[in-house]
Amino acid sequence: MSLAVVHARGLDGWQARPVTVEVHLANGLPACTIVGLPEAEVREARDRVRAALTVAGFEFPARRITINLAPADLPKAAGHFDLPIAIGILAASAQLPATGLDQYEFAGELALTGELRPVHGALALALAATDARRSLCISAPSAAEAAMVPGATVLSAGHLLDISRHLSGVSMLEPLHSSPSTTIPAYPDLRDVKGQQSAKRALEIAAAGGHSLLLIGPPGTGKSMLAQRLPGLLPPLDTAQALESAAVQSLGSAGVNPQLFGRRPFRSPHHTASSAALVGGGSVPLPGEISLAHHGVLFLDELPEFDRKVLEVLREPLESGRIQISRAARQAEFPARFQLVAAMNPCPCGYQGHPQKACRCTPEQIARYRGRISGPLLDRIDMVIEVPAVPESTLAAAADGESSEQVAGRVALAHQRQLLRQQCRNSELGSAQLDEHCVPDEAGRALLQQAVQHLHLSARAYHRILRVARSIADLDGADGIGRSQIAEAVRYRRQLD
Incomplete structure (x- = not known):
């Protein structure tokens, strides 16, 4: 009877929880049993591991093998448990030394030839292994992603034999050192958008305070171009935010590109x-x-064309910055601190109010079109701005507006004021913080009261006006909120009615 213990990680939501792989060998009929809530791909690991060990020249023990994945209450999914199971079998059968295994965590999917294939969530696995002060042995295709974590000790292996030689002391694996790219990400330039000064101003305010924005205008007026340039106006991600964003993206089907580390997502x-x-x-x-848009921008083009039930699921994440997914077997929570930018036409044909093209829509069609977006969702959007058709003379003229770099400089100063004052963006201010940091002067308070009465604003809309006004004041370099800031914030709210 022999027992070996190997450390691994199971993905729970976007984080990696510790999993202990216990391999027990006993006398009896040859069999291999995996327990501990394994999903189908984990149960199939015994066949992959058996073939990989045999091809690599090891002996697959002809004994009763019990593989326990603890804790038992965490469902185990994905193929990255292949490597720790194989190492556990080799250690339990004395084909590899069992001493020193507690210094490592293993992750890798085995091919039938013993080669190691990439795994999802490599960055999350590396974060957890670094916190536990262990080295991460991972498949070579995923090693560059795992090495993005500062201070991580990542051992890259292309084959099961590479790991076995390292643990045996025959040929040691060198830690992979890969520092994140320090190159400033290239974003589309705001200068490319001709005209649309009001929309550019709204985009700057949205970037300064992290506010959600809805762009309304006919086709071809630059709504998508404006949205694509928002990430270039936002302050750079710090290391912690960049790691959070990359860790979530590493769980997606496309994974994360180490060359784009620090770039704000645009989904x-x-x-x-x-x-x-x-x-x-x-x-x-x-x-x-x-x-996947965490710490970045989520752009929903043609907003009314989305199914209404799909749009309603945005209501809670817009305010809480997270999403909890509940299923019969398990629950998972993911971060969702994104900035929403949406675009829509003013009517089904798209040409209501166009100076040259006539609208063919009836009032009933327009009402039905706009009614696809619920009032509660609109109430959670901070700013709405019209993006009108651009005159031909403006399109023919050379671009002469401000560049993204110029606008981003003002946004960065406004963002710094917010962090020094309240340690968060204006869009994230709570009720108590609003009472402390967003109190308008007498003239501003009087104007805001008039707006509440005439526009029949909800309490949520009232607070959102204050947050937007605070961002406008930060861009202006003002300590307080005056009548002009309230007036501009209300103007962005009136478009909702």
Whole structure:
């Protein structure tokens, strides 16, 4: 009878929880049993491991093998348990030394030839292994992603034999050192958008305070171009934010590109996306678009074309900055601190109010079109701005507006004021903080009261006006909120009515 213990990690939401792989060999009929809530891909590991060990020249023990994945209450999914199971079998059968295994964590999917294949969530696994002060032995295709974590000790291996030689002391694996790219990410330049000064001003305010924004205008007026340039106006991500964003993206099907580390995500799902695609889901919950846009921008083009039930799932994440997915078997929570930018036409044909093209829509069609967006969702959007058609003379003229770099400089100063004053963005201010930091002067308070009475604003809309006004004041370099800041913030709210 022999026992070996190997350390691994199981993905729970976007974080990696410790998993102990216990391999027990006993006399009896040859059999291999895996216990500890393994999913189908983990149960199939015994066949992959058996073939990989045999091809690599090891002996697969002809004994009764029990593999326990603890803790038992955490469902185990994905193929990265192949490598720790194989190491555990080799250590329990004395084909590898069992001493020193507690210094490592293992992750890798085995091919039948013994080669190691990439795994999802490598960055999250590396974060957890670093916190536990262990070295991470991982497949070579995923090693560059894991090495993005500062201070991580990542051992890259292309084959099971590479790991076995390292543990035996025959040929040691060198830690992979990969520092994140320090190159400033290239974003589209705001200068490319001709005209639309009011929309650019609204985009700057939204960037300064992290506010959600809805752009309304005919086709071809630059709504998508404006949205694509918002990430270039936002302050750079700090290391912790960049790691959070990359850790969530590493769980997606596309993974994370180490060359784009520190770049703010920009997600633009098609309007046919389902609610599960937007917020995440599946039998094993995976992050959706709102989580993949964490610390970045979520752009919803043609907003009324999205299914209404799909849009309603945005209401809670917009305020809480997280999403909890509940399934019969398990629950998972993902971060979703994204900045929403949406665009829509003013009517079904798109030309209501166009100076040259006549609108063909009836009032009933327009009301039905706009009614696809619920009042509660609109109430959670901070700013709405019209993006009108651009005159031909403006399109023909050379671009002469401000560049993204110039606007981003003002946004960075406003963002710094917010952090020094309240340690968060204006869009994240709570009720108590609003009473402390967003008190307008007498003239501003009187104007705001008039707006509440005439526009029949809700308490949520009242607070959002104050947050936007605070961002305008920060851009102006003002300590207090005056009548002019309130007036501009109300103007962005009136478009909702």
